[in-house]
Amino acid sequence: MIKNLTKSILIALALGIVVGLGMNIWTPDLFPTVDKYFFSPLGDIFLRLIQMMVVPIVFISIVLGTANLGDPKKLGRIGGKTIGFFLASTAVAISIAMALAFIFQPGEPGLLDQQEEGFESEKAPSVVDTIVNIIPTNPLDAMSSGEMLQIIFFAIFIGFGLTILGKKTDRIFKLFEQANELVMYLIMVIMYTAPVGAFGLIASAVGGAGLDAIASMAAYFFVVLAALLLHALITYSAVVKFLAKKSPMWFFKNFVPAMSVAFGTASSGATLPVSMRTAQDRLGVKKSVSSFVQPLGATINMDGTAIMQGVATVFIAQVTTTNLSFSEIMMVVIIAILASIGTAGVPGVGLIMLAMVLDQVGLPVEAIGLILGVDRLLDMTRTAVNITGDAACALFISETEKDIDMEKPSVKNEA
Template sequence: MKNLTKYIIYSLILGLVVGLGMNIFAPDLFGPVDKYFFAPLGDIFLRLIQMMVIPIVFISIVLGTANIGDPKKLGRIGGKTILFFLLSTAVAITIAMALAFIVQPGEPGLLDEEAANFESSEAPSVVDTLVNIIPTNPIEAMQSGEMLQIIFFAIFIGFGLAMLTKKTDRIYRLFEQGNELVMYLIMIVMYTAPFGAFGLIASAVGGAGIGAIKSMAAYFFVVLFALILHAIITYGAVVKFVAKKSPWWFFKNFAPAMSVAFGTASSGATLPVSMKTAQERLGVRKSVSSFVQPLGATINMDGTAIMQGVATVFIAQVYAVDLSFTQLMTALLIAILASIGTAGVPGVGLIMLAMVLDQVGLPVEAIGLILGVDRLLDMTRTAVNITGDATCALFVSETEKDIEKNKPSISDEA
């Protein structure tokens, strides 16, 4: 795994150099090379790893819930997890807005009619999201990738396995064997990660170019600094003072998953790797990791909340609009709630941002201003998102050390 991490990092650096170099010195050549080489290389890796997401989410949550067993412990762990996600998201967007007001990256007159070209999609209401958590057809939910519905059904099955114990021993063993198979297949897929990372970063950087970064430098670096600050201070504090571990140890050991997240810009696609890394390198209990991290990949979007916070203030500054305290609180609340049910795929944060802007009375078409650099920021905020999931998993695992004690395994009772 250590060598693989090095190869992924080397590939990201090489992709950055090649993509930026082609954008500057051979822009005409970049288009066909990207179409027939960079993009397919990245897409193949993404499709391979996305192929494993649904199986590992379903199997791992079933096993995680079954292993926790006790409804009281399950409720306590679920409560800790959701509370952590909500609080960390609130802290993230607060940091983002504070930095945006201090630095003031937006300048009136920056708006370009051609740049402001973004068609918003209507985001589902919070009520609809909560109701739709319960699937009417679990198979259809898996087919369409409805993660919240899959998680709900998996928890339901896991709870049943925990209650029935001996009667469902063979089914439990089947899930255990399925988990072993899925983890082995993930290990095989991960050997293609360096190639996929190269293709993805070369395509993203080559498409954006240095010009887009220069024109949006202030916004770009405020978001980037807020992401780094949140990861180091917020997550570092939880690791240090709650989980009683070294933050340096945490970030060093979780680096492989963070590098994959940066390359894919997808929390869902990175989930198999982040779970494997958390369990093997951070020592997170499998039952906790299997429950917390898939849930986090669906509802915990601190990086996305940071982007929404900075972008809202940035766009208000571009239009010379003074946001009231009520509007700021509305933006904060909407950004937190919008993270629930947000799909862990590239670019979805822009749809959620449209929802926030609409609620505070800012023009949605101004999102076009940040499109040029959003792909690069999307990669960074995805790394922050999955780091938050791992932090929560470590925190829960360290504060629930008796989670699997005094509970005989289902297979042992046969």
């Protein structure tokens, strides 16, 4: 089913690009109406269906993942490895991005005068506030508002309690297992609508941006794409090859279904059910590891977003002829890493994070208007990179934590 679904999604994405660009070029006056009443509704319905399942699957998966790990020491060890991996990976990602931006210098002085759209900054939360806000005062309120870090904390707390109480809570644990089966079944039902949703999303994005927007920002666009590609092919391949002891080619080949959905939805959260299922069924990641690592990664691991921030910051500095000092460059790296923690995995959130970064180094936040035209397309690509990093981490931990008592699902032979 997954193989046929992947082909259908890829065909739908290609068709959406052709239709969107075709309408933008030959019937630009008709596109807004078709987009409003056809393309956007198709994409929005699919996104709403799958986002409807995000909170239940995150909560249930984290509870089961924590409970299945059993030993609290094991939970602490795996949690430490996961967070350490995510922070290091994000630092590498933004370093690659800024290095490429300084080498190729995509920013052309004077571009700022041509842009009309503005963007408001938000103050970056402090480290203390971020840590304190992880603990929910009302778990149900956190679930209704989609506060993922609070949901994850509460789920870990419940899973820890189930582990300590053991047989006393067998019925509750069984209930969570049954709920997980139900949620996974519903996700697979929803995924039958993925090709239609992907067509609507990509047709709307490409048709709205058009060739003119892409051409005017071509240098920035391709530097971001190059950084995303290098990070995926070098950093993640190294993790898979040297830490997980697997073939990178095998990894990417089997994870394509989730990457294609991520590209279509531009949402790590919305793609989470598919990425978890793909990691477990096609990569052989243990369910307890996948259930713990991937939901956490969808919340705090934003490598693709960090790459966009790094390139965009240097790009805007070049456009405004501002020389970034070494301390300011380091500040960009640190703020981008911290800002990614607790940021919702939804479309467009990278721009909010970028506004925080620009504000901290004294660059004009309104310059974000320069990149709005091509950001939707880049958002799709960087989301695919984000979830690939989560899967690479899950595979690495699953392969190095051999003592986790979970039956390993069958996987395809390595290429």
